[in-house]
Amino acid sequence: MLKKQWGLITLALVMVWSIMGGTVSAAAAQNQIRVYLDQVEMKFDVPPTIKNGVTFVQFRPLFEGLDYTVKWNNAAKRINADNGETKLQLIVGKKSAHIDGQRTQLPAAPYISKGSTLVPLRFVAEATDYNVTWNQQKKTIHIETGKVDDKTKTQVTAFVNKLSRAENERSLEKISSLIDNNAPFYEEMIHDYSEYFKSQGQVTYTNINPVNMYDYGATVFVTKTNTWKSGPFYFDVEQELILKLTKASNGNLQLFYEGVISESYAAEQLIGKNPVVPIKVKSAIEETLNTQYKGYNTENKQLLLSAFDPTTWIYRDVTSLLEDGWFDEFDYKLSATEINIVQYDGETAIVHTEESDLEGDHTSMYYMKQNLAGKWLIADTFVILHDEDGESRSSLSDSREAKSIH
Numbered sequence: 001m002l003k004k005q006w007g008l009i010t011l012a013l014v015m016v017w018s019i020m021g022g023t024v025s026a027a028a029a030q031n032q033i034r035v036y037l038d039q040v041e042m043k044f045d046v047p048p049t050i051k052n053g054v055t056f057v058q059f060r061p062l063f064e065g066l067d068y069t070v071k072w073n074n075a076a077k078r079i080n081a082d083n084g085e086t087k088l089q090l091i092v093g094k095k096s097a098h099i100d101g102q103r104t105q106l107p108a109a110p111y112i113s114k115g116s117t118l119v120p121l122r123f124v125a126e127a128t129d130y131n132v133t134w135n136q137q138k139k140t141i142h143i144e145t146g147k148v149d150d151k152t153k154t155q156v157t158a159f160v161n162k163l164s165r166a167e168n169e170r171s172l173e174k175i176s177s178l179i180d181n182n183a184p185f186y187e188e189m190i191h192d193y194s195e196y197f198k199s200q201g202q203v204t205y206t207n208i209n210p211v212n213m214y215d216y217g218a219t220v221f222v223t224k225t226n227t228w229k230s231g232p233f234y235f236d237v238e239q240e241l242i243l244k245l246t247k248a249s250n251g252n253l254q255l256f257y258e259g260v261i262s263e264s265y266a267a268e269q270l271i272g273k274n275p276v277v278p279i280k281v282k283s284a285i286e287e288t289l290n291t292q293y294k295g296y297n298t299e300n301k302q303l304l305l306s307a308f309d310p311t312t313w314i315y316r317d318v319t320s321l322l323e324d325g326w327f328d329e330f331d332y333k334l335s336a337t338e339i340n341i342v343q344y345d346g347e348t349a350i351v352h353t354e355e356s357d358l359e360g361d362h363t364s365m366y367y368m369k370q371n372l373a374g375k376w377l378i379a380d381t382f383v384i385l386h387d388e389d390g391e392s393r394s395s396l397s398d399s400r401e402a403k404s405i406h
Contacts (some may be wrong), residue, residue, distance in 0.1 A: 079091075094109055095108065172260055199228060223239070235380055238263065320375075
């Protein structure tokens with residue numbers, strides 16, 4: 001969807017630029033516009049043209065070049081195209097089209113010129129989800145299918161493996177060199193890695209699937225498994241990620257954006273377990289959790305922080321969020337309907353809770369440690385949110401998403 005949105009934004013600019021370029025005659029623009037499909041210039045019987053600020057291209061040669069079978073119904077003046085996955089339908093003179101049976105509006109109606117049907121360029125992006133760009137200076141249109149060849153797969157896999165090695169080596173210097181300085185969350189990403197590298201663990205990337213490759217970078221789907229070994233604790237997690245990669249000036253790939261599609265925590269398998277736990281320990285753990293709830297509900301920063309282990313990343317992130325005015329933006333009415341200790345070894349515990357807040361019910365998991373004074377403190381946590389679309393998970397390890405957790 002992101003690719004399609006950018007494609008449509010780019011195509012909207014085509015219309016603006018076309019109007020602004022009023023000093024160029026329509027005939028001259030018609031002669032100059034060239035179309036490239038994956039860097040190969042396409043040939044048309046009727047060249048691309050601009051009418052009333054809308055760029056038109058000849059339908060049949062373009063979509064046949066995109067592996068569509070095109071059929072023409074002369075009586076109905078209707079075009080049908082099918083590539084085995086997507087079905088398209090347009091009617092000459094109508095400002096609407098159908099993509100897999102779904103109606104979509106066109107900026108202008110297709111028309112016939114010299115026996116050929118021309119359609120708005122915008123429809124190319126809507127129908128194919130390919131990246132379509134316009135070069136105003138050169139009067140060129142580039143359509144990139146993003147098809148991934150073996151060379152591209154090798155390049156992307158090599159980058160992901162390099163990312164994995166940097167993470168497993170806990171090298172902030174190497175990680176920094178792999179992140180695009182213009183990434184929208186660059187500082188937050190570096191912060192998260194610096195906290196994360198204080199622990200020892202193992203990262204593996206599997207199911208590396210580059211789905212699109214362009215001159216400026218690539219879109220990649222991967223599965224990332226993160227397993228804790230020692231040091232400050234974090235919950236083991238498996239994530240389905242989408243990575244947006246850009247190309248540096250030297251041609252090397254860099255990480256621009258990392259988005260979580262879904263994730264699951266190994267600790268979820270502990271829900272329902274019932275280990276033997278001393279009554280005093282149960283009471284102490286419940287007291288800490290209730291202190292946390294009270295801190296949120298009364299907006300008492302000191303009380304809230306007293307529930308967290310001050311040696312952990314989560315304590316530092318909560319402190320930072322509070323300093324940034326977290327309580328000025330959010331109200332709470334947190335409470336627990338269930339508190340169950342599902343793993344216990346005498347010094348640490350994993351706790352499953354069912355909680356209620358102003359926005360509804362959710363499930364939380366806590367990793368808790370006993371300090372030298374004998375007090376049980378929160379060292380890590382994640383939340384399972386329940387809504388009509390299913391479940392989603394959040395962790396305070398990403399401070400950008402922390403405000404959605406409680």
